[in-house]
Amino acid sequence: MSVYKGEVCALPPDKSISHRAALIGSIAEGATEISNFSGGFDNQSTLGVLQACGIDIRQETVPGVNGTATRKVVMHSGGLWSFTKPEQQLMCNNSGSTMRMFAGILAAQPFESTLVGDSSLMKRPMKRVADPLRLMGAEVNLSPDNTAPVVIKGMKALHPIHYELPVPSAQVKSLVTFAALHTEGESRIIESLPSRNHTELMLGLQVEGLSDGRQEVVVPGRLTIPAKPFHVPGDPSAACFIIALGLLSQGSEILLRDVCLNPTRTGYIDILAGAGAGISLENIRLTGGEKIGDILVRYSPFMKPLRISDPAVVANIIDEIPMLAVLSACATNEFELHHAAELRAKESDRISALVYNLEQLGFICDEFTDGFAVTAKDTVPTGKVSIESYSDHRIAMGFAIADKVLPTELGIADAGIIGVSFPNFFEIIENLAH
Numbered sequence: 001m002s003v004y005k006g007e008v009c010a011l012p013p014d015k016s017i018s019h020r021a022a023l024i025g026s027i028a029e030g031a032t033e034i035s036n037f038s039g040g041f042d043n044q045s046t047l048g049v050l051q052a053c054g055i056d057i058r059q060e061t062v063p064g065v066n067g068t069a070t071r072k073v074v075m076h077s078g079g080l081w082s083f084t085k086p087e088q089q090l091m092c093n094n095s096g097s098t099m100r101m102f103a104g105i106l107a108a109q110p111f112e113s114t115l116v117g118d119s120s121l122m123k124r125p126m127k128r129v130a131d132p133l134r135l136m137g138a139e140v141n142l143s144p145d146n147t148a149p150v151v152i153k154g155m156k157a158l159h160p161i162h163y164e165l166p167v168p169s170a171q172v173k174s175l176v177t178f179a180a181l182h183t184e185g186e187s188r189i190i191e192s193l194p195s196r197n198h199t200e201l202m203l204g205l206q207v208e209g210l211s212d213g214r215q216e217v218v219v220p221g222r223l224t225i226p227a228k229p230f231h232v233p234g235d236p237s238a239a240c241f242i243i244a245l246g247l248l249s250q251g252s253e254i255l256l257r258d259v260c261l262n263p264t265r266t267g268y269i270d271i272l273a274g275a276g277a278g279i280s281l282e283n284i285r286l287t288g289g290e291k292i293g294d295i296l297v298r299y300s301p302f303m304k305p306l307r308i309s310d311p312a313v314v315a316n317i318i319d320e321i322p323m324l325a326v327l328s329a330c331a332t333n334e335f336e337l338h339h340a341a342e343l344r345a346k347e348s349d350r351i352s353a354l355v356y357n358l359e360q361l362g363f364i365c366d367e368f369t370d371g372f373a374v375t376a377k378d379t380v381p382t383g384k385v386s387i388e389s390y391s392d393h394r395i396a397m398g399f400a401i402a403d404k405v406l407p408t409e410l411g412i413a414d415a416g417i418i419g420v421s422f423p424n425f426f427e428i429i430e431n432l433a434h
C-alpha cells in the first residue's frame, strides 16, 4: 500500500460555484470572465445548454500555479432576456444542478423549452422544480411520475413569490432566485435548514434571519446584473476524497491548496476533526465573498466511528456522506446515519448504493428509510470485489479510495463517471503516491 505525500494545487474548481458563475454570467449585462472554471462534465453541460439557447461562450486554457492548466470562460449576454428558443431538447446529461437551476431562468423566457438528461437524471424528482415555477405563473409539464423531461412554457411576466422550501435544497433555492430576478416585485425564499449560499453571495442578495431561526433570502425583481469577473476556488466536495485517502493511509500527509471553505460546505471537516482526524485549515482568506484556504491532513489511526443524526448537519454535508461512510467503515468498521432520506434522490439512491457495496466488502449493514448503519466487519472477501458505481461519481470515488486503503482489490464499474466532477482524480492520487 502506498504512502500519499505532497501538495495538491490542481483540485477541480468548485462544481456549485462554476454552475452559478455561468448561469449568472448568462443573465448579466456585458462580458463575464470566469477564471478556473471546472472542466467536469456537469459544468460543461451547463455551458452546453446556455450555448444551445444562444449565449456566446468561449473557453480557453490558461496556465495555473505550479505548471497546472486552468480553464477561462468568457461569455457575453445582454441581461435577463438574452436567450433564444433552442432548436432541440436541452441535454443536461448527469447534471441535476444544470436542469434545476436553469429551469428557473427558462421559466421567465417567452418560449417553450424541454430539459432532458441521462438515465440517472431522468429518474430524479422534478416536482420540487415545477411547484414554485407554476406558482410564479409558468407552465411546467413533467412526466407522470414527476420526473424529466421538464417542459417549460415560459412567460416574461412571472409573479414574485414568498416560498418556503419543502426540502433543504440549494438547487431549488437557486432556481426560485433565478426566476424571481425576472419578476416585477420582491420575492422571499424561506429555508428552515440552511443550504449552500453561493447564489446569494455571488448576486449580493440580502439574507434575513427570522425570529424562529429560519432564514429568508430577499430577491428584488427586475434586477439589472452588471457583468463582473468570477474566480472559482477548489471544490471541497472533491477535496474530501483526497482527505479520506490521507487520513486512512499510513504515513501520509497532504496539503490541498485554495479550497472553498464556505461554512455551508465544510460541515464534514468539523465532523472529521471532532472524530480525531488530523485535519487543519491554513492560509484562510476571503476572495470574491467566499472563504478560501488550504487543508492539511495527516494519517490518523485513532479516529472514532462517525454517527450523524442532526438534520441541519446532514443538509450541510449531503455530498460528502459517501466519503464519510466509506471512511468511517474502513477506519473503524462502524458508521451510523439518520435523517438523510434526501440521499436517495441523488445521482443514485446513495443509501442503497453504499449499503450494497459495503456489504460486498464484508461490512455488516442495517438499512433504514432515512439512513443506514455499519455495525461490524465480517470475513474479508478473497479475490477481486466488484463495486457497482450506479453511474454515480461520488459512489465511484468513495470506493476508489477504499480500493487504495483496504487489502482487498476492488473493480469499480463505470469508473469514468468520476469525470462528472473530478476528471483528474486518478492523476492526483498517482502524483501523491510514494
Ligand code: S3P
Pocket (backbone or CB within 6 Å): 015, 016, 017, 097, 168, 169, 170, 171, 172, 174, 196, 318, 319
Ligand atoms: C447543489 C446542491 C445539492 C448538492 C448538489 C449541488 C448545488 O443538491 O447535492 O451536488 O450546487 O446547489 P440539492 O439542492 O438537491 O440538495
